[in-house]
Amino acid sequence: MSLPQTYRAIQPDEKGQPILKQFPLQQPSTNQVLVKVEFAPINPTDILKLNGDFYSNSYDPNSRYGSEGSGIVAAVGDNLKRSFKVGDRVHVRFGSWSQYLLADSEEIYPILQEDISLEDASAHWVNAATVHHMAAVAEKGGHKAVIHTAAASAVGKLLIRYFKQKGIKSINVVRREEQVEELKKEGADYVLNSTALDFEDKLKELAEKEKATLAFEAVAGEFTNVILKSQPAGSTCLVYGVLGGFDVKDISIMELFKGKTIGGHYLPDHMEEYTRKGELEKLFKELHELLPTVFKTHIHKVFKVQEINEAFAYYEKNSSKGKVVLKLN
Numbered sequence: 001m002s003l004p005q006t007y008r009a010i011q012p013d014e015k016g017q018p019i020l021k022q023f024p025l026q027q028p029s030t031n032q033v034l035v036k037v038e039f040a041p042i043n044p045t046d047i048l049k050l051n052g053d054f055y056s057n058s059y060d061p062n063s064r065y066g067s068e069g070s071g072i073v074a075a076v077g078d079n080l081k082r083s084f085k086v087g088d089r090v091h092v093r094f095g096s097w098s099q100y101l102l103a104d105s106e107e108i109y110p111i112l113q114e115d116i117s118l119e120d121a122s123a124h125w126v127n128a129a130t131v132h133h134m135a136a137v138a139e140k141g142g143h144k145a146v147i148h149t150a151a152a153s154a155v156g157k158l159l160i161r162y163f164k165q166k167g168i169k170s171i172n173v174v175r176r177e178e179q180v181e182e183l184k185k186e187g188a189d190y191v192l193n194s195t196a197l198d199f200e201d202k203l204k205e206l207a208e209k210e211k212a213t214l215a216f217e218a219v220a221g222e223f224t225n226v227i228l229k230s231q232p233a234g235s236t237c238l239v240y241g242v243l244g245g246f247d248v249k250d251i252s253i254m255e256l257f258k259g260k261t262i263g264g265h266y267l268p269d270h271m272e273e274y275t276r277k278g279e280l281e282k283l284f285k286e287l288h289e290l291l292p293t294v295f296k297t298h299i300h301k302v303f304k305v306q307e308i309n310e311a312f313a314y315y316e317k318n319s320s321k322g323k324v325v326l327k328l329n
Contacts, residue, residue, distance in 0.1 A: 222249045
């Protein structure tokens with residue numbers, strides 16, 4: 001495979017806006033693999049990192065952007081800890097918003113299924129790992145049903161399928177009526193529209209009926225309290241998204257007196273836990289085996305890398321329709 005002398009990667013400018021920068025292409029050394037990245041999704045956490053929020057407080061020109069993707073091995077170094085050869089199709093993680101990615105061999109994974117496209121293989125761990133750990137939390141706590149907000153998202157659809165497989169019921173909260181029918185087709189146990197006049201009454205009724213003592217809350221702001229109030233005494237509400245802002249507001253002390261708790265569900269912390277236990281390889285194998293079925297992510301639209309501004313603008317308005325993916329090469 002002939003290689004260029006330079007490549008382009010997406011980086012933020014000083015205002016957190018995505019721009020293309022050019023870099024010299026380096027050859028792999030000991031235990032390194034050079035991947036020609038083909039596709040990389042846009043995830044909410046990618047946007048936060050690009051803007052210097054949540055993960056970092058300032059612009060870092062040396063940071064790698066893009067949290068997952070797929071590509072083809074372009075060159076390999078010596079003494080690889082995980083065996084790869086030129087032409088292999090692989091999953092990549094951090095640094096995927098780049099035409100070429102140089103990584104240690106343990107940081108990339110072979111694509112297990114021959115019939116899965118590189119496009120579909122690109123969204124291989126962020127949402128799947130999030131849902132996988134949510135299920136682990138639910139099972140560990142003995143929860144028989146959960147509430148999930150912003151449930152029309154890609155995460156929401158994976159959650160419905162995976163939790164059904166695990167025998168855990170889900171009460172899914174959306175914002176538009178067409179999303180109700182969409183999630184019912186996915187096999188959701190319950191779907192509620194948060195804009196309906198009787199939403200809070202119905203949610204409380206269902207939460208009591210199904211003993212939904214665990215909630216995964218993606219909105220924050222004032223909405224977390226709405227969810228907490230609907231749950232039975234002794235429940236837990238875990239916030240994992242910031243669609244309504246970075247603050248959780250107006251929590252009633254009366255809900256806390258009922259033994260209810262609020263916490264956070266932060267995927268990087270849990271990935272560190274898997275790493276510490278030596279179970280990261282096992283986790284990725286399980287996620288990747290389910291990519292064509294339970295963890296299949298709908299790719300809604302693909303943009304060329306030079307169309308980054310259009311891609312990000314489109315993502316902001318259409319993220320609930322499916323993954324927006326960048327084509328790097």
